[in-house]
Amino acid sequence: MLKHPIYLDYNATTPCDERVVEAMLPYFTHHFGNAASRSHTFGFQAEAAVEVAREQVARLIGAEPNEIVFTSGATEAANLAIKGVYEVYAQKGTHIITVKTEHKAVLDTCKHLEKLGAEVTYLDVAPTGLINLQDLEAAIRPDTILIAVMYANNETGVVQPIQQIGALAKSRGIIFFTDATQAVGKIGVDVNRDGIDLLALSAHKMYGPKGVGGLHVRRRGPRVKVAGEMDGGGDGRGMRSGTLNVPGIVGLGKAAEICKAEMEKEGARLAALRNRLEEGLLQIEASFVNGDKAQRLPGVTNMSFPFVDGQGLLMALKGELALSSGSACTSASLEPSYVLRAMGLDNELAHSSLRFGLGRFTTPEEVDFTLQQVTQTVQQLRQLSPLWEAHQQERDTGGVERQQG
Ligand SMILES: *Cc1c(COP(=O)(O)O)cnc(C)c1O
Numbered sequence: 001m002l003k004h005p006i007y008l009d010y011n012a013t014t015p016c017d018e019r020v021v022e023a024m025l026p027y028f029t030h031h032f033g034n035a036a037s038r039s040h041t042f043g044f045q046a047e048a049a050v051e052v053a054r055e056q057v058a059r060l061i062g063a064e065p066n067e068i069v070f071t072s073g074a075t076e077a078a079n080l081a082i083k084g085v086y087e088v089y090a091q092k093g094t095h096i097i098t099v100k101t102e103h104k105a106v107l108d109t110c111k112h113l114e115k116l117g118a119e120v121t122y123l124d125v126a127p128t129g130l131i132n133l134q135d136l137e138a139a140i141r142p143d144t145i146l147i148a149v150m151y152a153n154n155e156t157g158v159v160q161p162i163q164q165i166g167a168l169a170k171s172r173g174i175i176f177f178t179d180a181t182q183a184v185g186k187i188g189v190d191v192n193r194d195g196i197d198l199l200a201l202s203a204h205k206m207y208g209p210k211g212v213g214g215l216h217v218r219r220r221g222p223r224v225k226v227a228g229e230m231d232g233g234g235d236g237r238g239m240r241s242g243t244l245n246v247p248g249i250v251g252l253g254k255a256a257e258i259c260k261a262e263m264e265k266e267g268a269r270l271a272a273l274r275n276r277l278e279e280g281l282l283q284i285e286a287s288f289v290n291g292d293k294a295q296r297l298p299g300v301t302n303m304s305f306p307f308v309d310g311q312g313l314l315m316a317l318k319g320e321l322a323l324s325s326g327s328a329c330t331s332a333s334l335e336p337s338y339v340l341r342a343m344g345l346d347n348e349l350a351h352s353s354l355r356f357g358l359g360r361f362t363t364p365e366e367v368d369f370t371l372q373q374v375t376q377t378v379q380q381l382r383q384l385s386p387l388w389e390a391h392q393q394e395r396d397t398g399g400v401e402r403q404q405g
Helices: 018-027 041-061 074-089 104-115 133-139 162-171 246-281 310-317 338-342 347-351 364-383 386-396 399-404
Strands: 068-071 095-099 119-123 144-148 175-179 198-202 213-217 288-290 300-304 353-357
Touching: 018 246, 041 068, 041 198, 041 213, 041 246, 068 074, 074 104, 074 144, 074 175, 074 198, 074 213, 095 104, 104 119, 119 133, 133 162, 144 162, 162 175, 246 300, 246 353, 246 364, 310 353, 310 364, 338 347, 347 353
Parallel strands: 095 119, 095 144, 144 175, 175 198
Antiparallel strands: 068 213, 198 213, 288 300, 300 353
């Protein structure tokens, strides 16, 4: 039996893996110590658990444990990275390069710094969602202090050429920050192979709890400094004060350990399910996939269904499918997705797009049901659409030839 609605919004958040919850539980009750308490076993136990988690997280991204700073999530990690670099390196320069399709955690932080005197270049993307490396190179100036490019996009799953970006940044002596929230735990991320100096991640996108995440800060080659945004006590090597969320951190560590062990198998399974869904949905007339189909996370597809309003489609499907159109954060508003707009879609096409996010607990039966539901609903909604009628008339009366002529 299928449980309804079927959850297909894994890019917005994931359920906690039961194994993660089990690992966390003792740290709410028996092992409740403050990891900063240095005078008794309660504190030592909590600290030991945090150090285990630090290693688990580091191992997942090829980093050293002492390069991980725990935060409340990826939003805080991105703020800490970008503002922290700006504060430390402002004497060297005030220019930052980022991309129009970044998450708001990065874009709004850059906007904030613009008010404080930073100059920010927002790179365009190709219709594939990928940046052009020549554009990036051309944007570099003598006063560029930071390149911020996300690893994988939350709306389309498109994976940027991170290794090349890292190599370019390194050759120019510029710090490279990547928001890897969607990539970590889903595909192989390695801060050394990829030339990453700063990396943001979040537990709740990888089957861990909400409200905990981390920032990787490179310690060697080069040693990167970020100024803390939170003052008070100086935990986290002075970069992030505040009592550590020990159960959350234990959960993040366990989630990282599971991802590392199961990522390869899970990725192959999800890619097969996603492809099955995508190929099925491409049978719907005029539908298409948004974003590069090769450079993409395994579990996600973003598709447009022209002549159908995405919001109407979501409403019609709501009882059966939990999906999102555009980004989770902006889907409450009726603004079309700025990510799809940056990829060249007009407002109308951006409005007729849905994101299908599959994950660890998605089954083949759920995929087949989704395929059938979406196909049927798109067809029903099109029957009511005057635009669809006009499109069909045009097609039947040789509109295609007219277009060619
Ligand atoms: C979810 C997400 C964030 C925000 O992470 P939180 O831990 O919820 O703050 C940032 N960037 C990307 C790409 C995301 O998908």
